[in-house]
Amino acid sequence: MHFLPDDVTVEVEAGTNLLQAAMMAGVHINASCGGSGLCGKCRVILESGVLESEPSDRLSDEETAKGYRQACRSRVTGDVEVRVTVESQLDARALNRPRPSRNAARMAVEPGVEDLKAKGLFNPPFVKKLIRLSPPRRGDNISDLSRMINALRTQHDIHNLSVIFSVIKKLPDVAREEDFEITVTLSYRPSFVIEPENARIRLVNIQAGDHTATTYGLAVDVGTTTVFGQLLDLSTGQPLDTYGEFNRQISYGEDVITRIVVAGRPGGMEKMQGLIVETINHVLETLCLRQKVDREEICMVTLAGNTTMTQLLLGVNPRYIRLAPYVPTANFFPPIPAPSLGLNLGEHVLVHAFPSVASYVGGDIVAGLIASGVYREEPLTLYIDLGTNGEIVIGNRDWMACAACSAGPAFEGGGIKFGMRAIEGAIEDFSINPTTLEPMLLTVDLKKPKGICGSGLINTVAGLFEMGVLEANGRYNRNLSTKRLREGEDGYEYVLSWAAETEIGRDIVLTEVDVDNFIRAKGAMYAGYLTLLEAVGLSIRDLERVVIAGGFGRFVHLEKAIMIGLLPEMDLDRFTFIGNGSLLGAKLNCLSNNLRQDVTHVVNQITNFELSEVPSYMGHYVAAQFLPHTTREYFPGVMARLAETRRLIEG
């Protein structure tokens, strides 16, 4: 589709909301209600092609006849050209600068099963085989177990396997149920458990009759906030469905520290374990229900979570994670029978939890490294998980170093006056008219605004900073004249959305205190990059690639995150979003025994740095408390662009 007068073309999927398409294209259209249709400001004129638009009481019949449409009520269904109405043209001209390809920058590389197959990495650790036994008779009365083992040898050339007790226990009945036709589930043991790898096969389940077509695995990202499960068909490698919901522990506190405190109270550990297990069980139940999959057909479950979540789930008290010198109980945990944790899975199903590196660099990061392949490739890569812990890893196939930046909760909306998680009604994207200083807001699900989430915060701070509304020190420009900038009860603030246009009936504002908190968070991250690089004798210029993990990354615009100094400045095509790296790693773990075998290697290869113990960290942290940074040389492109923007606005 094509925007006039900006003369910008953007390719979008059919059905994309026109306001969102404009934001993707970097075209500003005033819109202060988040896309809920309320403010009526986002008028465009349909020049050619067709738009699927809802009727709007903000447009007269005459206006509609003339081609006026409300952008937030319109969807793109084919080639179309629209013109942004007059009041916004100024901005378009003012910002007539080269636009980066946002698509390229946001591309997530999710290795599909075809990719795994091409690399010879598709070898799920669980495989089902059908065997037919000859019934016992006089002269051939070996035990049922010996009979089954012999059949596997003669019918499938499988030798040297071990058999778990529960299989033996039900063998006599299962064998005779379908006239000695049995489906056996074989497990190829993974290596990232405590025990060194051995190639042996373990027979973990038997079923009467032919069940070879139904071999499923479950990958779970056990997040502090959300739990995502993905159901996988192990025989084809295809993900069948993904489903997530909030971690039920949230009712006891939003961050890991609170959870650890609660777990330390009498009965608290059981409570915390029970809640996360309950959450996973519900995710599992939902997936099975939606896909009509029998829970008993799930052979394996791989979990990835941070160190605290992993210990809480396994019932290992994480109290020493919170106390200096921050000791986890273990990095590696052996596989644990799922039912013993309370998970509603077969008694033969073992829970494989990704091992952690340190108290604040957990299995979710290890999973992300497996998913992104940092440890397999040549380029010097910075791996970032934008969250409370702000985990970062730097390295390549030869070495890796990691640290947790303790960014705090700002990226998840914490410590921000109207901060919230990225749920319905959260402002997630922002643009500003440089002349009128009117905002263009997009909310999650295009509902009336309720608050601002992490990506909204990055995009807003960057937008305000680029247009000179916010200064490098995080103060608002007191010289600007707009009713949106005012002295509020918590100091100076910018009004994102007026009370009447919100869901909450209050003005949604971004205060200078909010901006300070946010700058502290981004500064902690950047100081982390510099400290870690310095610790291994490198500088920020040596980085060749950046991998960004976190569901969070979805609406973060790279150039905006760079502009405020959250990400290091480099060519945008060197950035990769991998989305939920934790879930992706857990998925790969279910699909590839080769990759499973890499896990121990990855953990052992990483050197953890406690930033609080590296003397130079505090200096880097203080220097990073500016937009984009005190050391302007780190951001030459940003500085040039800011200068150009200011020139355009002022000129």
Added chain:
Amino acid sequence: MHFLPDDVTVEVEAGTNLLQAAMMAGVHINASCGGSGLCGKCRVILESGVLESEPSDRLSDEETAKGYRQACRSRVTGDVEVRVTVESQLDARALNRPRPSRNAARMAVEPGVEDLKAKGLFNPPFVKKLIRLSPPRRGDNISDLSRMINALRTQHDIHNLSVIFSVIKKLPDVAREEDFEITVTLSYRPSFVIEPENARIRLVNIQAGDHTATTYGLAVDVGTTTVFGQLLDLSTGQPLDTYGEFNRQISYGEDVITRIVVAGRPGGMEKMQGLIVETINHVLETLCLRQKVDREEICMVTLAGNTTMTQLLLGVNPRYIRLAPYVPTANFFPPIPAPSLGLNLGEHVLVHAFPSVASYVGGDIVAGLIASGVYREEPLTLYIDLGTNGEIVIGNRDWMACAACSAGPAFEGGGIKFGMRAIEGAIEDFSINPTTLEPMLLTVDLKKPKGICGSGLINTVAGLFEMGVLEANGRYNRNLSTKRLREGEDGYEYVLSWAAETEIGRDIVLTEVDVDNFIRAKGAMYAGYLTLLEAVGLSIRDLERVVIAGGFGRFVHLEKAIMIGLLPEMDLDRFTFIGNGSLLGAKLNCLSNNLRQDVTHVVNQITNFELSEVPSYMGHYVAAQFLPHTTREYFPGVMARLAETRRLIEG
């Protein structure tokens, strides 16, 4: 001590009952009350030395002054010479024949820990080590687990170990309880579980402080009738205590077949498993109480039982063991966590059950083979377990063959009119006055007779047969004139004990029907030896050694068992009683990892024969239905002795 007029010297332990000493010496003293002091017939005269005798109302003061004593009320405390009173002299003269050394024949060879040490076989699979960890601090905040593993490496040179989950779970607290001083329990994995051996060490338990002095193991013989437990100090190798009680399943039936039937009923399996677990728990509790041992200090439990008992204990339904073609579920079972079976042991304690060879040659036999060393030595050995199943093994270190002879319950008192188990009041030993045909009875615990047990049966049938009271075809000699031989309600019978002298107030008799049942049992055994030998191309003369297992063997006189054709005729010094081979094997399993490693080998080396499927068995069985055997050439010594005895009696 010395017996007159027989001029027999016998060495006995201080405190031995004089009547029992006479029986051991082969000296007949009339005694029909089993040694309970009631009949007053067992008078002897003290010639020299001292006897500790209880006052007796069967002797006048004058008689006592003259040196008369009641043998059954007297105990030998030092060198002593006694004269058997006149009425018994005849017999002594009549039986003036070479007496075999009964001691030699009854010697049980129980390998002690010194023996194991001498052979380099003392290496218990569980060892405790004390480690001291340096507490975590800034700059050294590796996980608790890594810290412990490092300490084992640096302080004990122990590498490459795996750690079970329960240890990890309690590690943080246990480590800090005694200021980072920890006792770790290491397990060296056994090989007779399903998984192939690997030399790796497994860390299975941790305790705060120093617990290295208390490392215990439990060996259990899980018998159909009785359950024996032995508590072992694994650090010294010394058995601390042995205790047995009846298998509580007995209330549901005496033999394995009944138990299988009960287990097949709804809820029956759980009932049967619960009862045997309850029995073992009580044995365990008693041992711990008696030895003041904390149950938590028991590291391991090894069980040996027949195939049915093993499956019932593990909760694996044994129904197909009873149905042709008699299929066990498995020969090998993996180690199973003790608490999962209901055993009151630590959660880290694994149950190792001896593997079985076939449905009717179980883990108890395999344990006996390990204990007796049949599979390690050169001589061609016959291993016999005298019980209902009548398991036999023939072989040496190069090969082994086994079979179950289905002897039936006669050896345990089943199918015998006054048959009973070898408990208080059971007639267990017998001798007969060839002239008067009066018996000398010894009962268990020297109580008034209640019935006759297996060993009593063998000794009685042999005694009656030797003296011509019983003929080779199992009929009583109708020409003898004694009130003890009479026509009873079940046919001809011999009265062992008159009602007045019994506990039960009825004449205790041995009927011809009893004798027939008994001959069927002993014939089944002998036919088994011949069939098995024949199957491997050998004959009875090739046997070089016989090992007899079973608590049962305690009062069986070899020459009597040979005389009736239960045991093959050979030099008495070639027989070895090992007592409870099952318990002994279980004990060795706790003390020697080397011997543990032999178990798989033993099971795989044995070829099982189903006698019912070997055509020649029935012929051998029929031929064995005589005393000692239809083929007299198998028993030349017995035939010669019988001829001599008859000559003496008749001359």
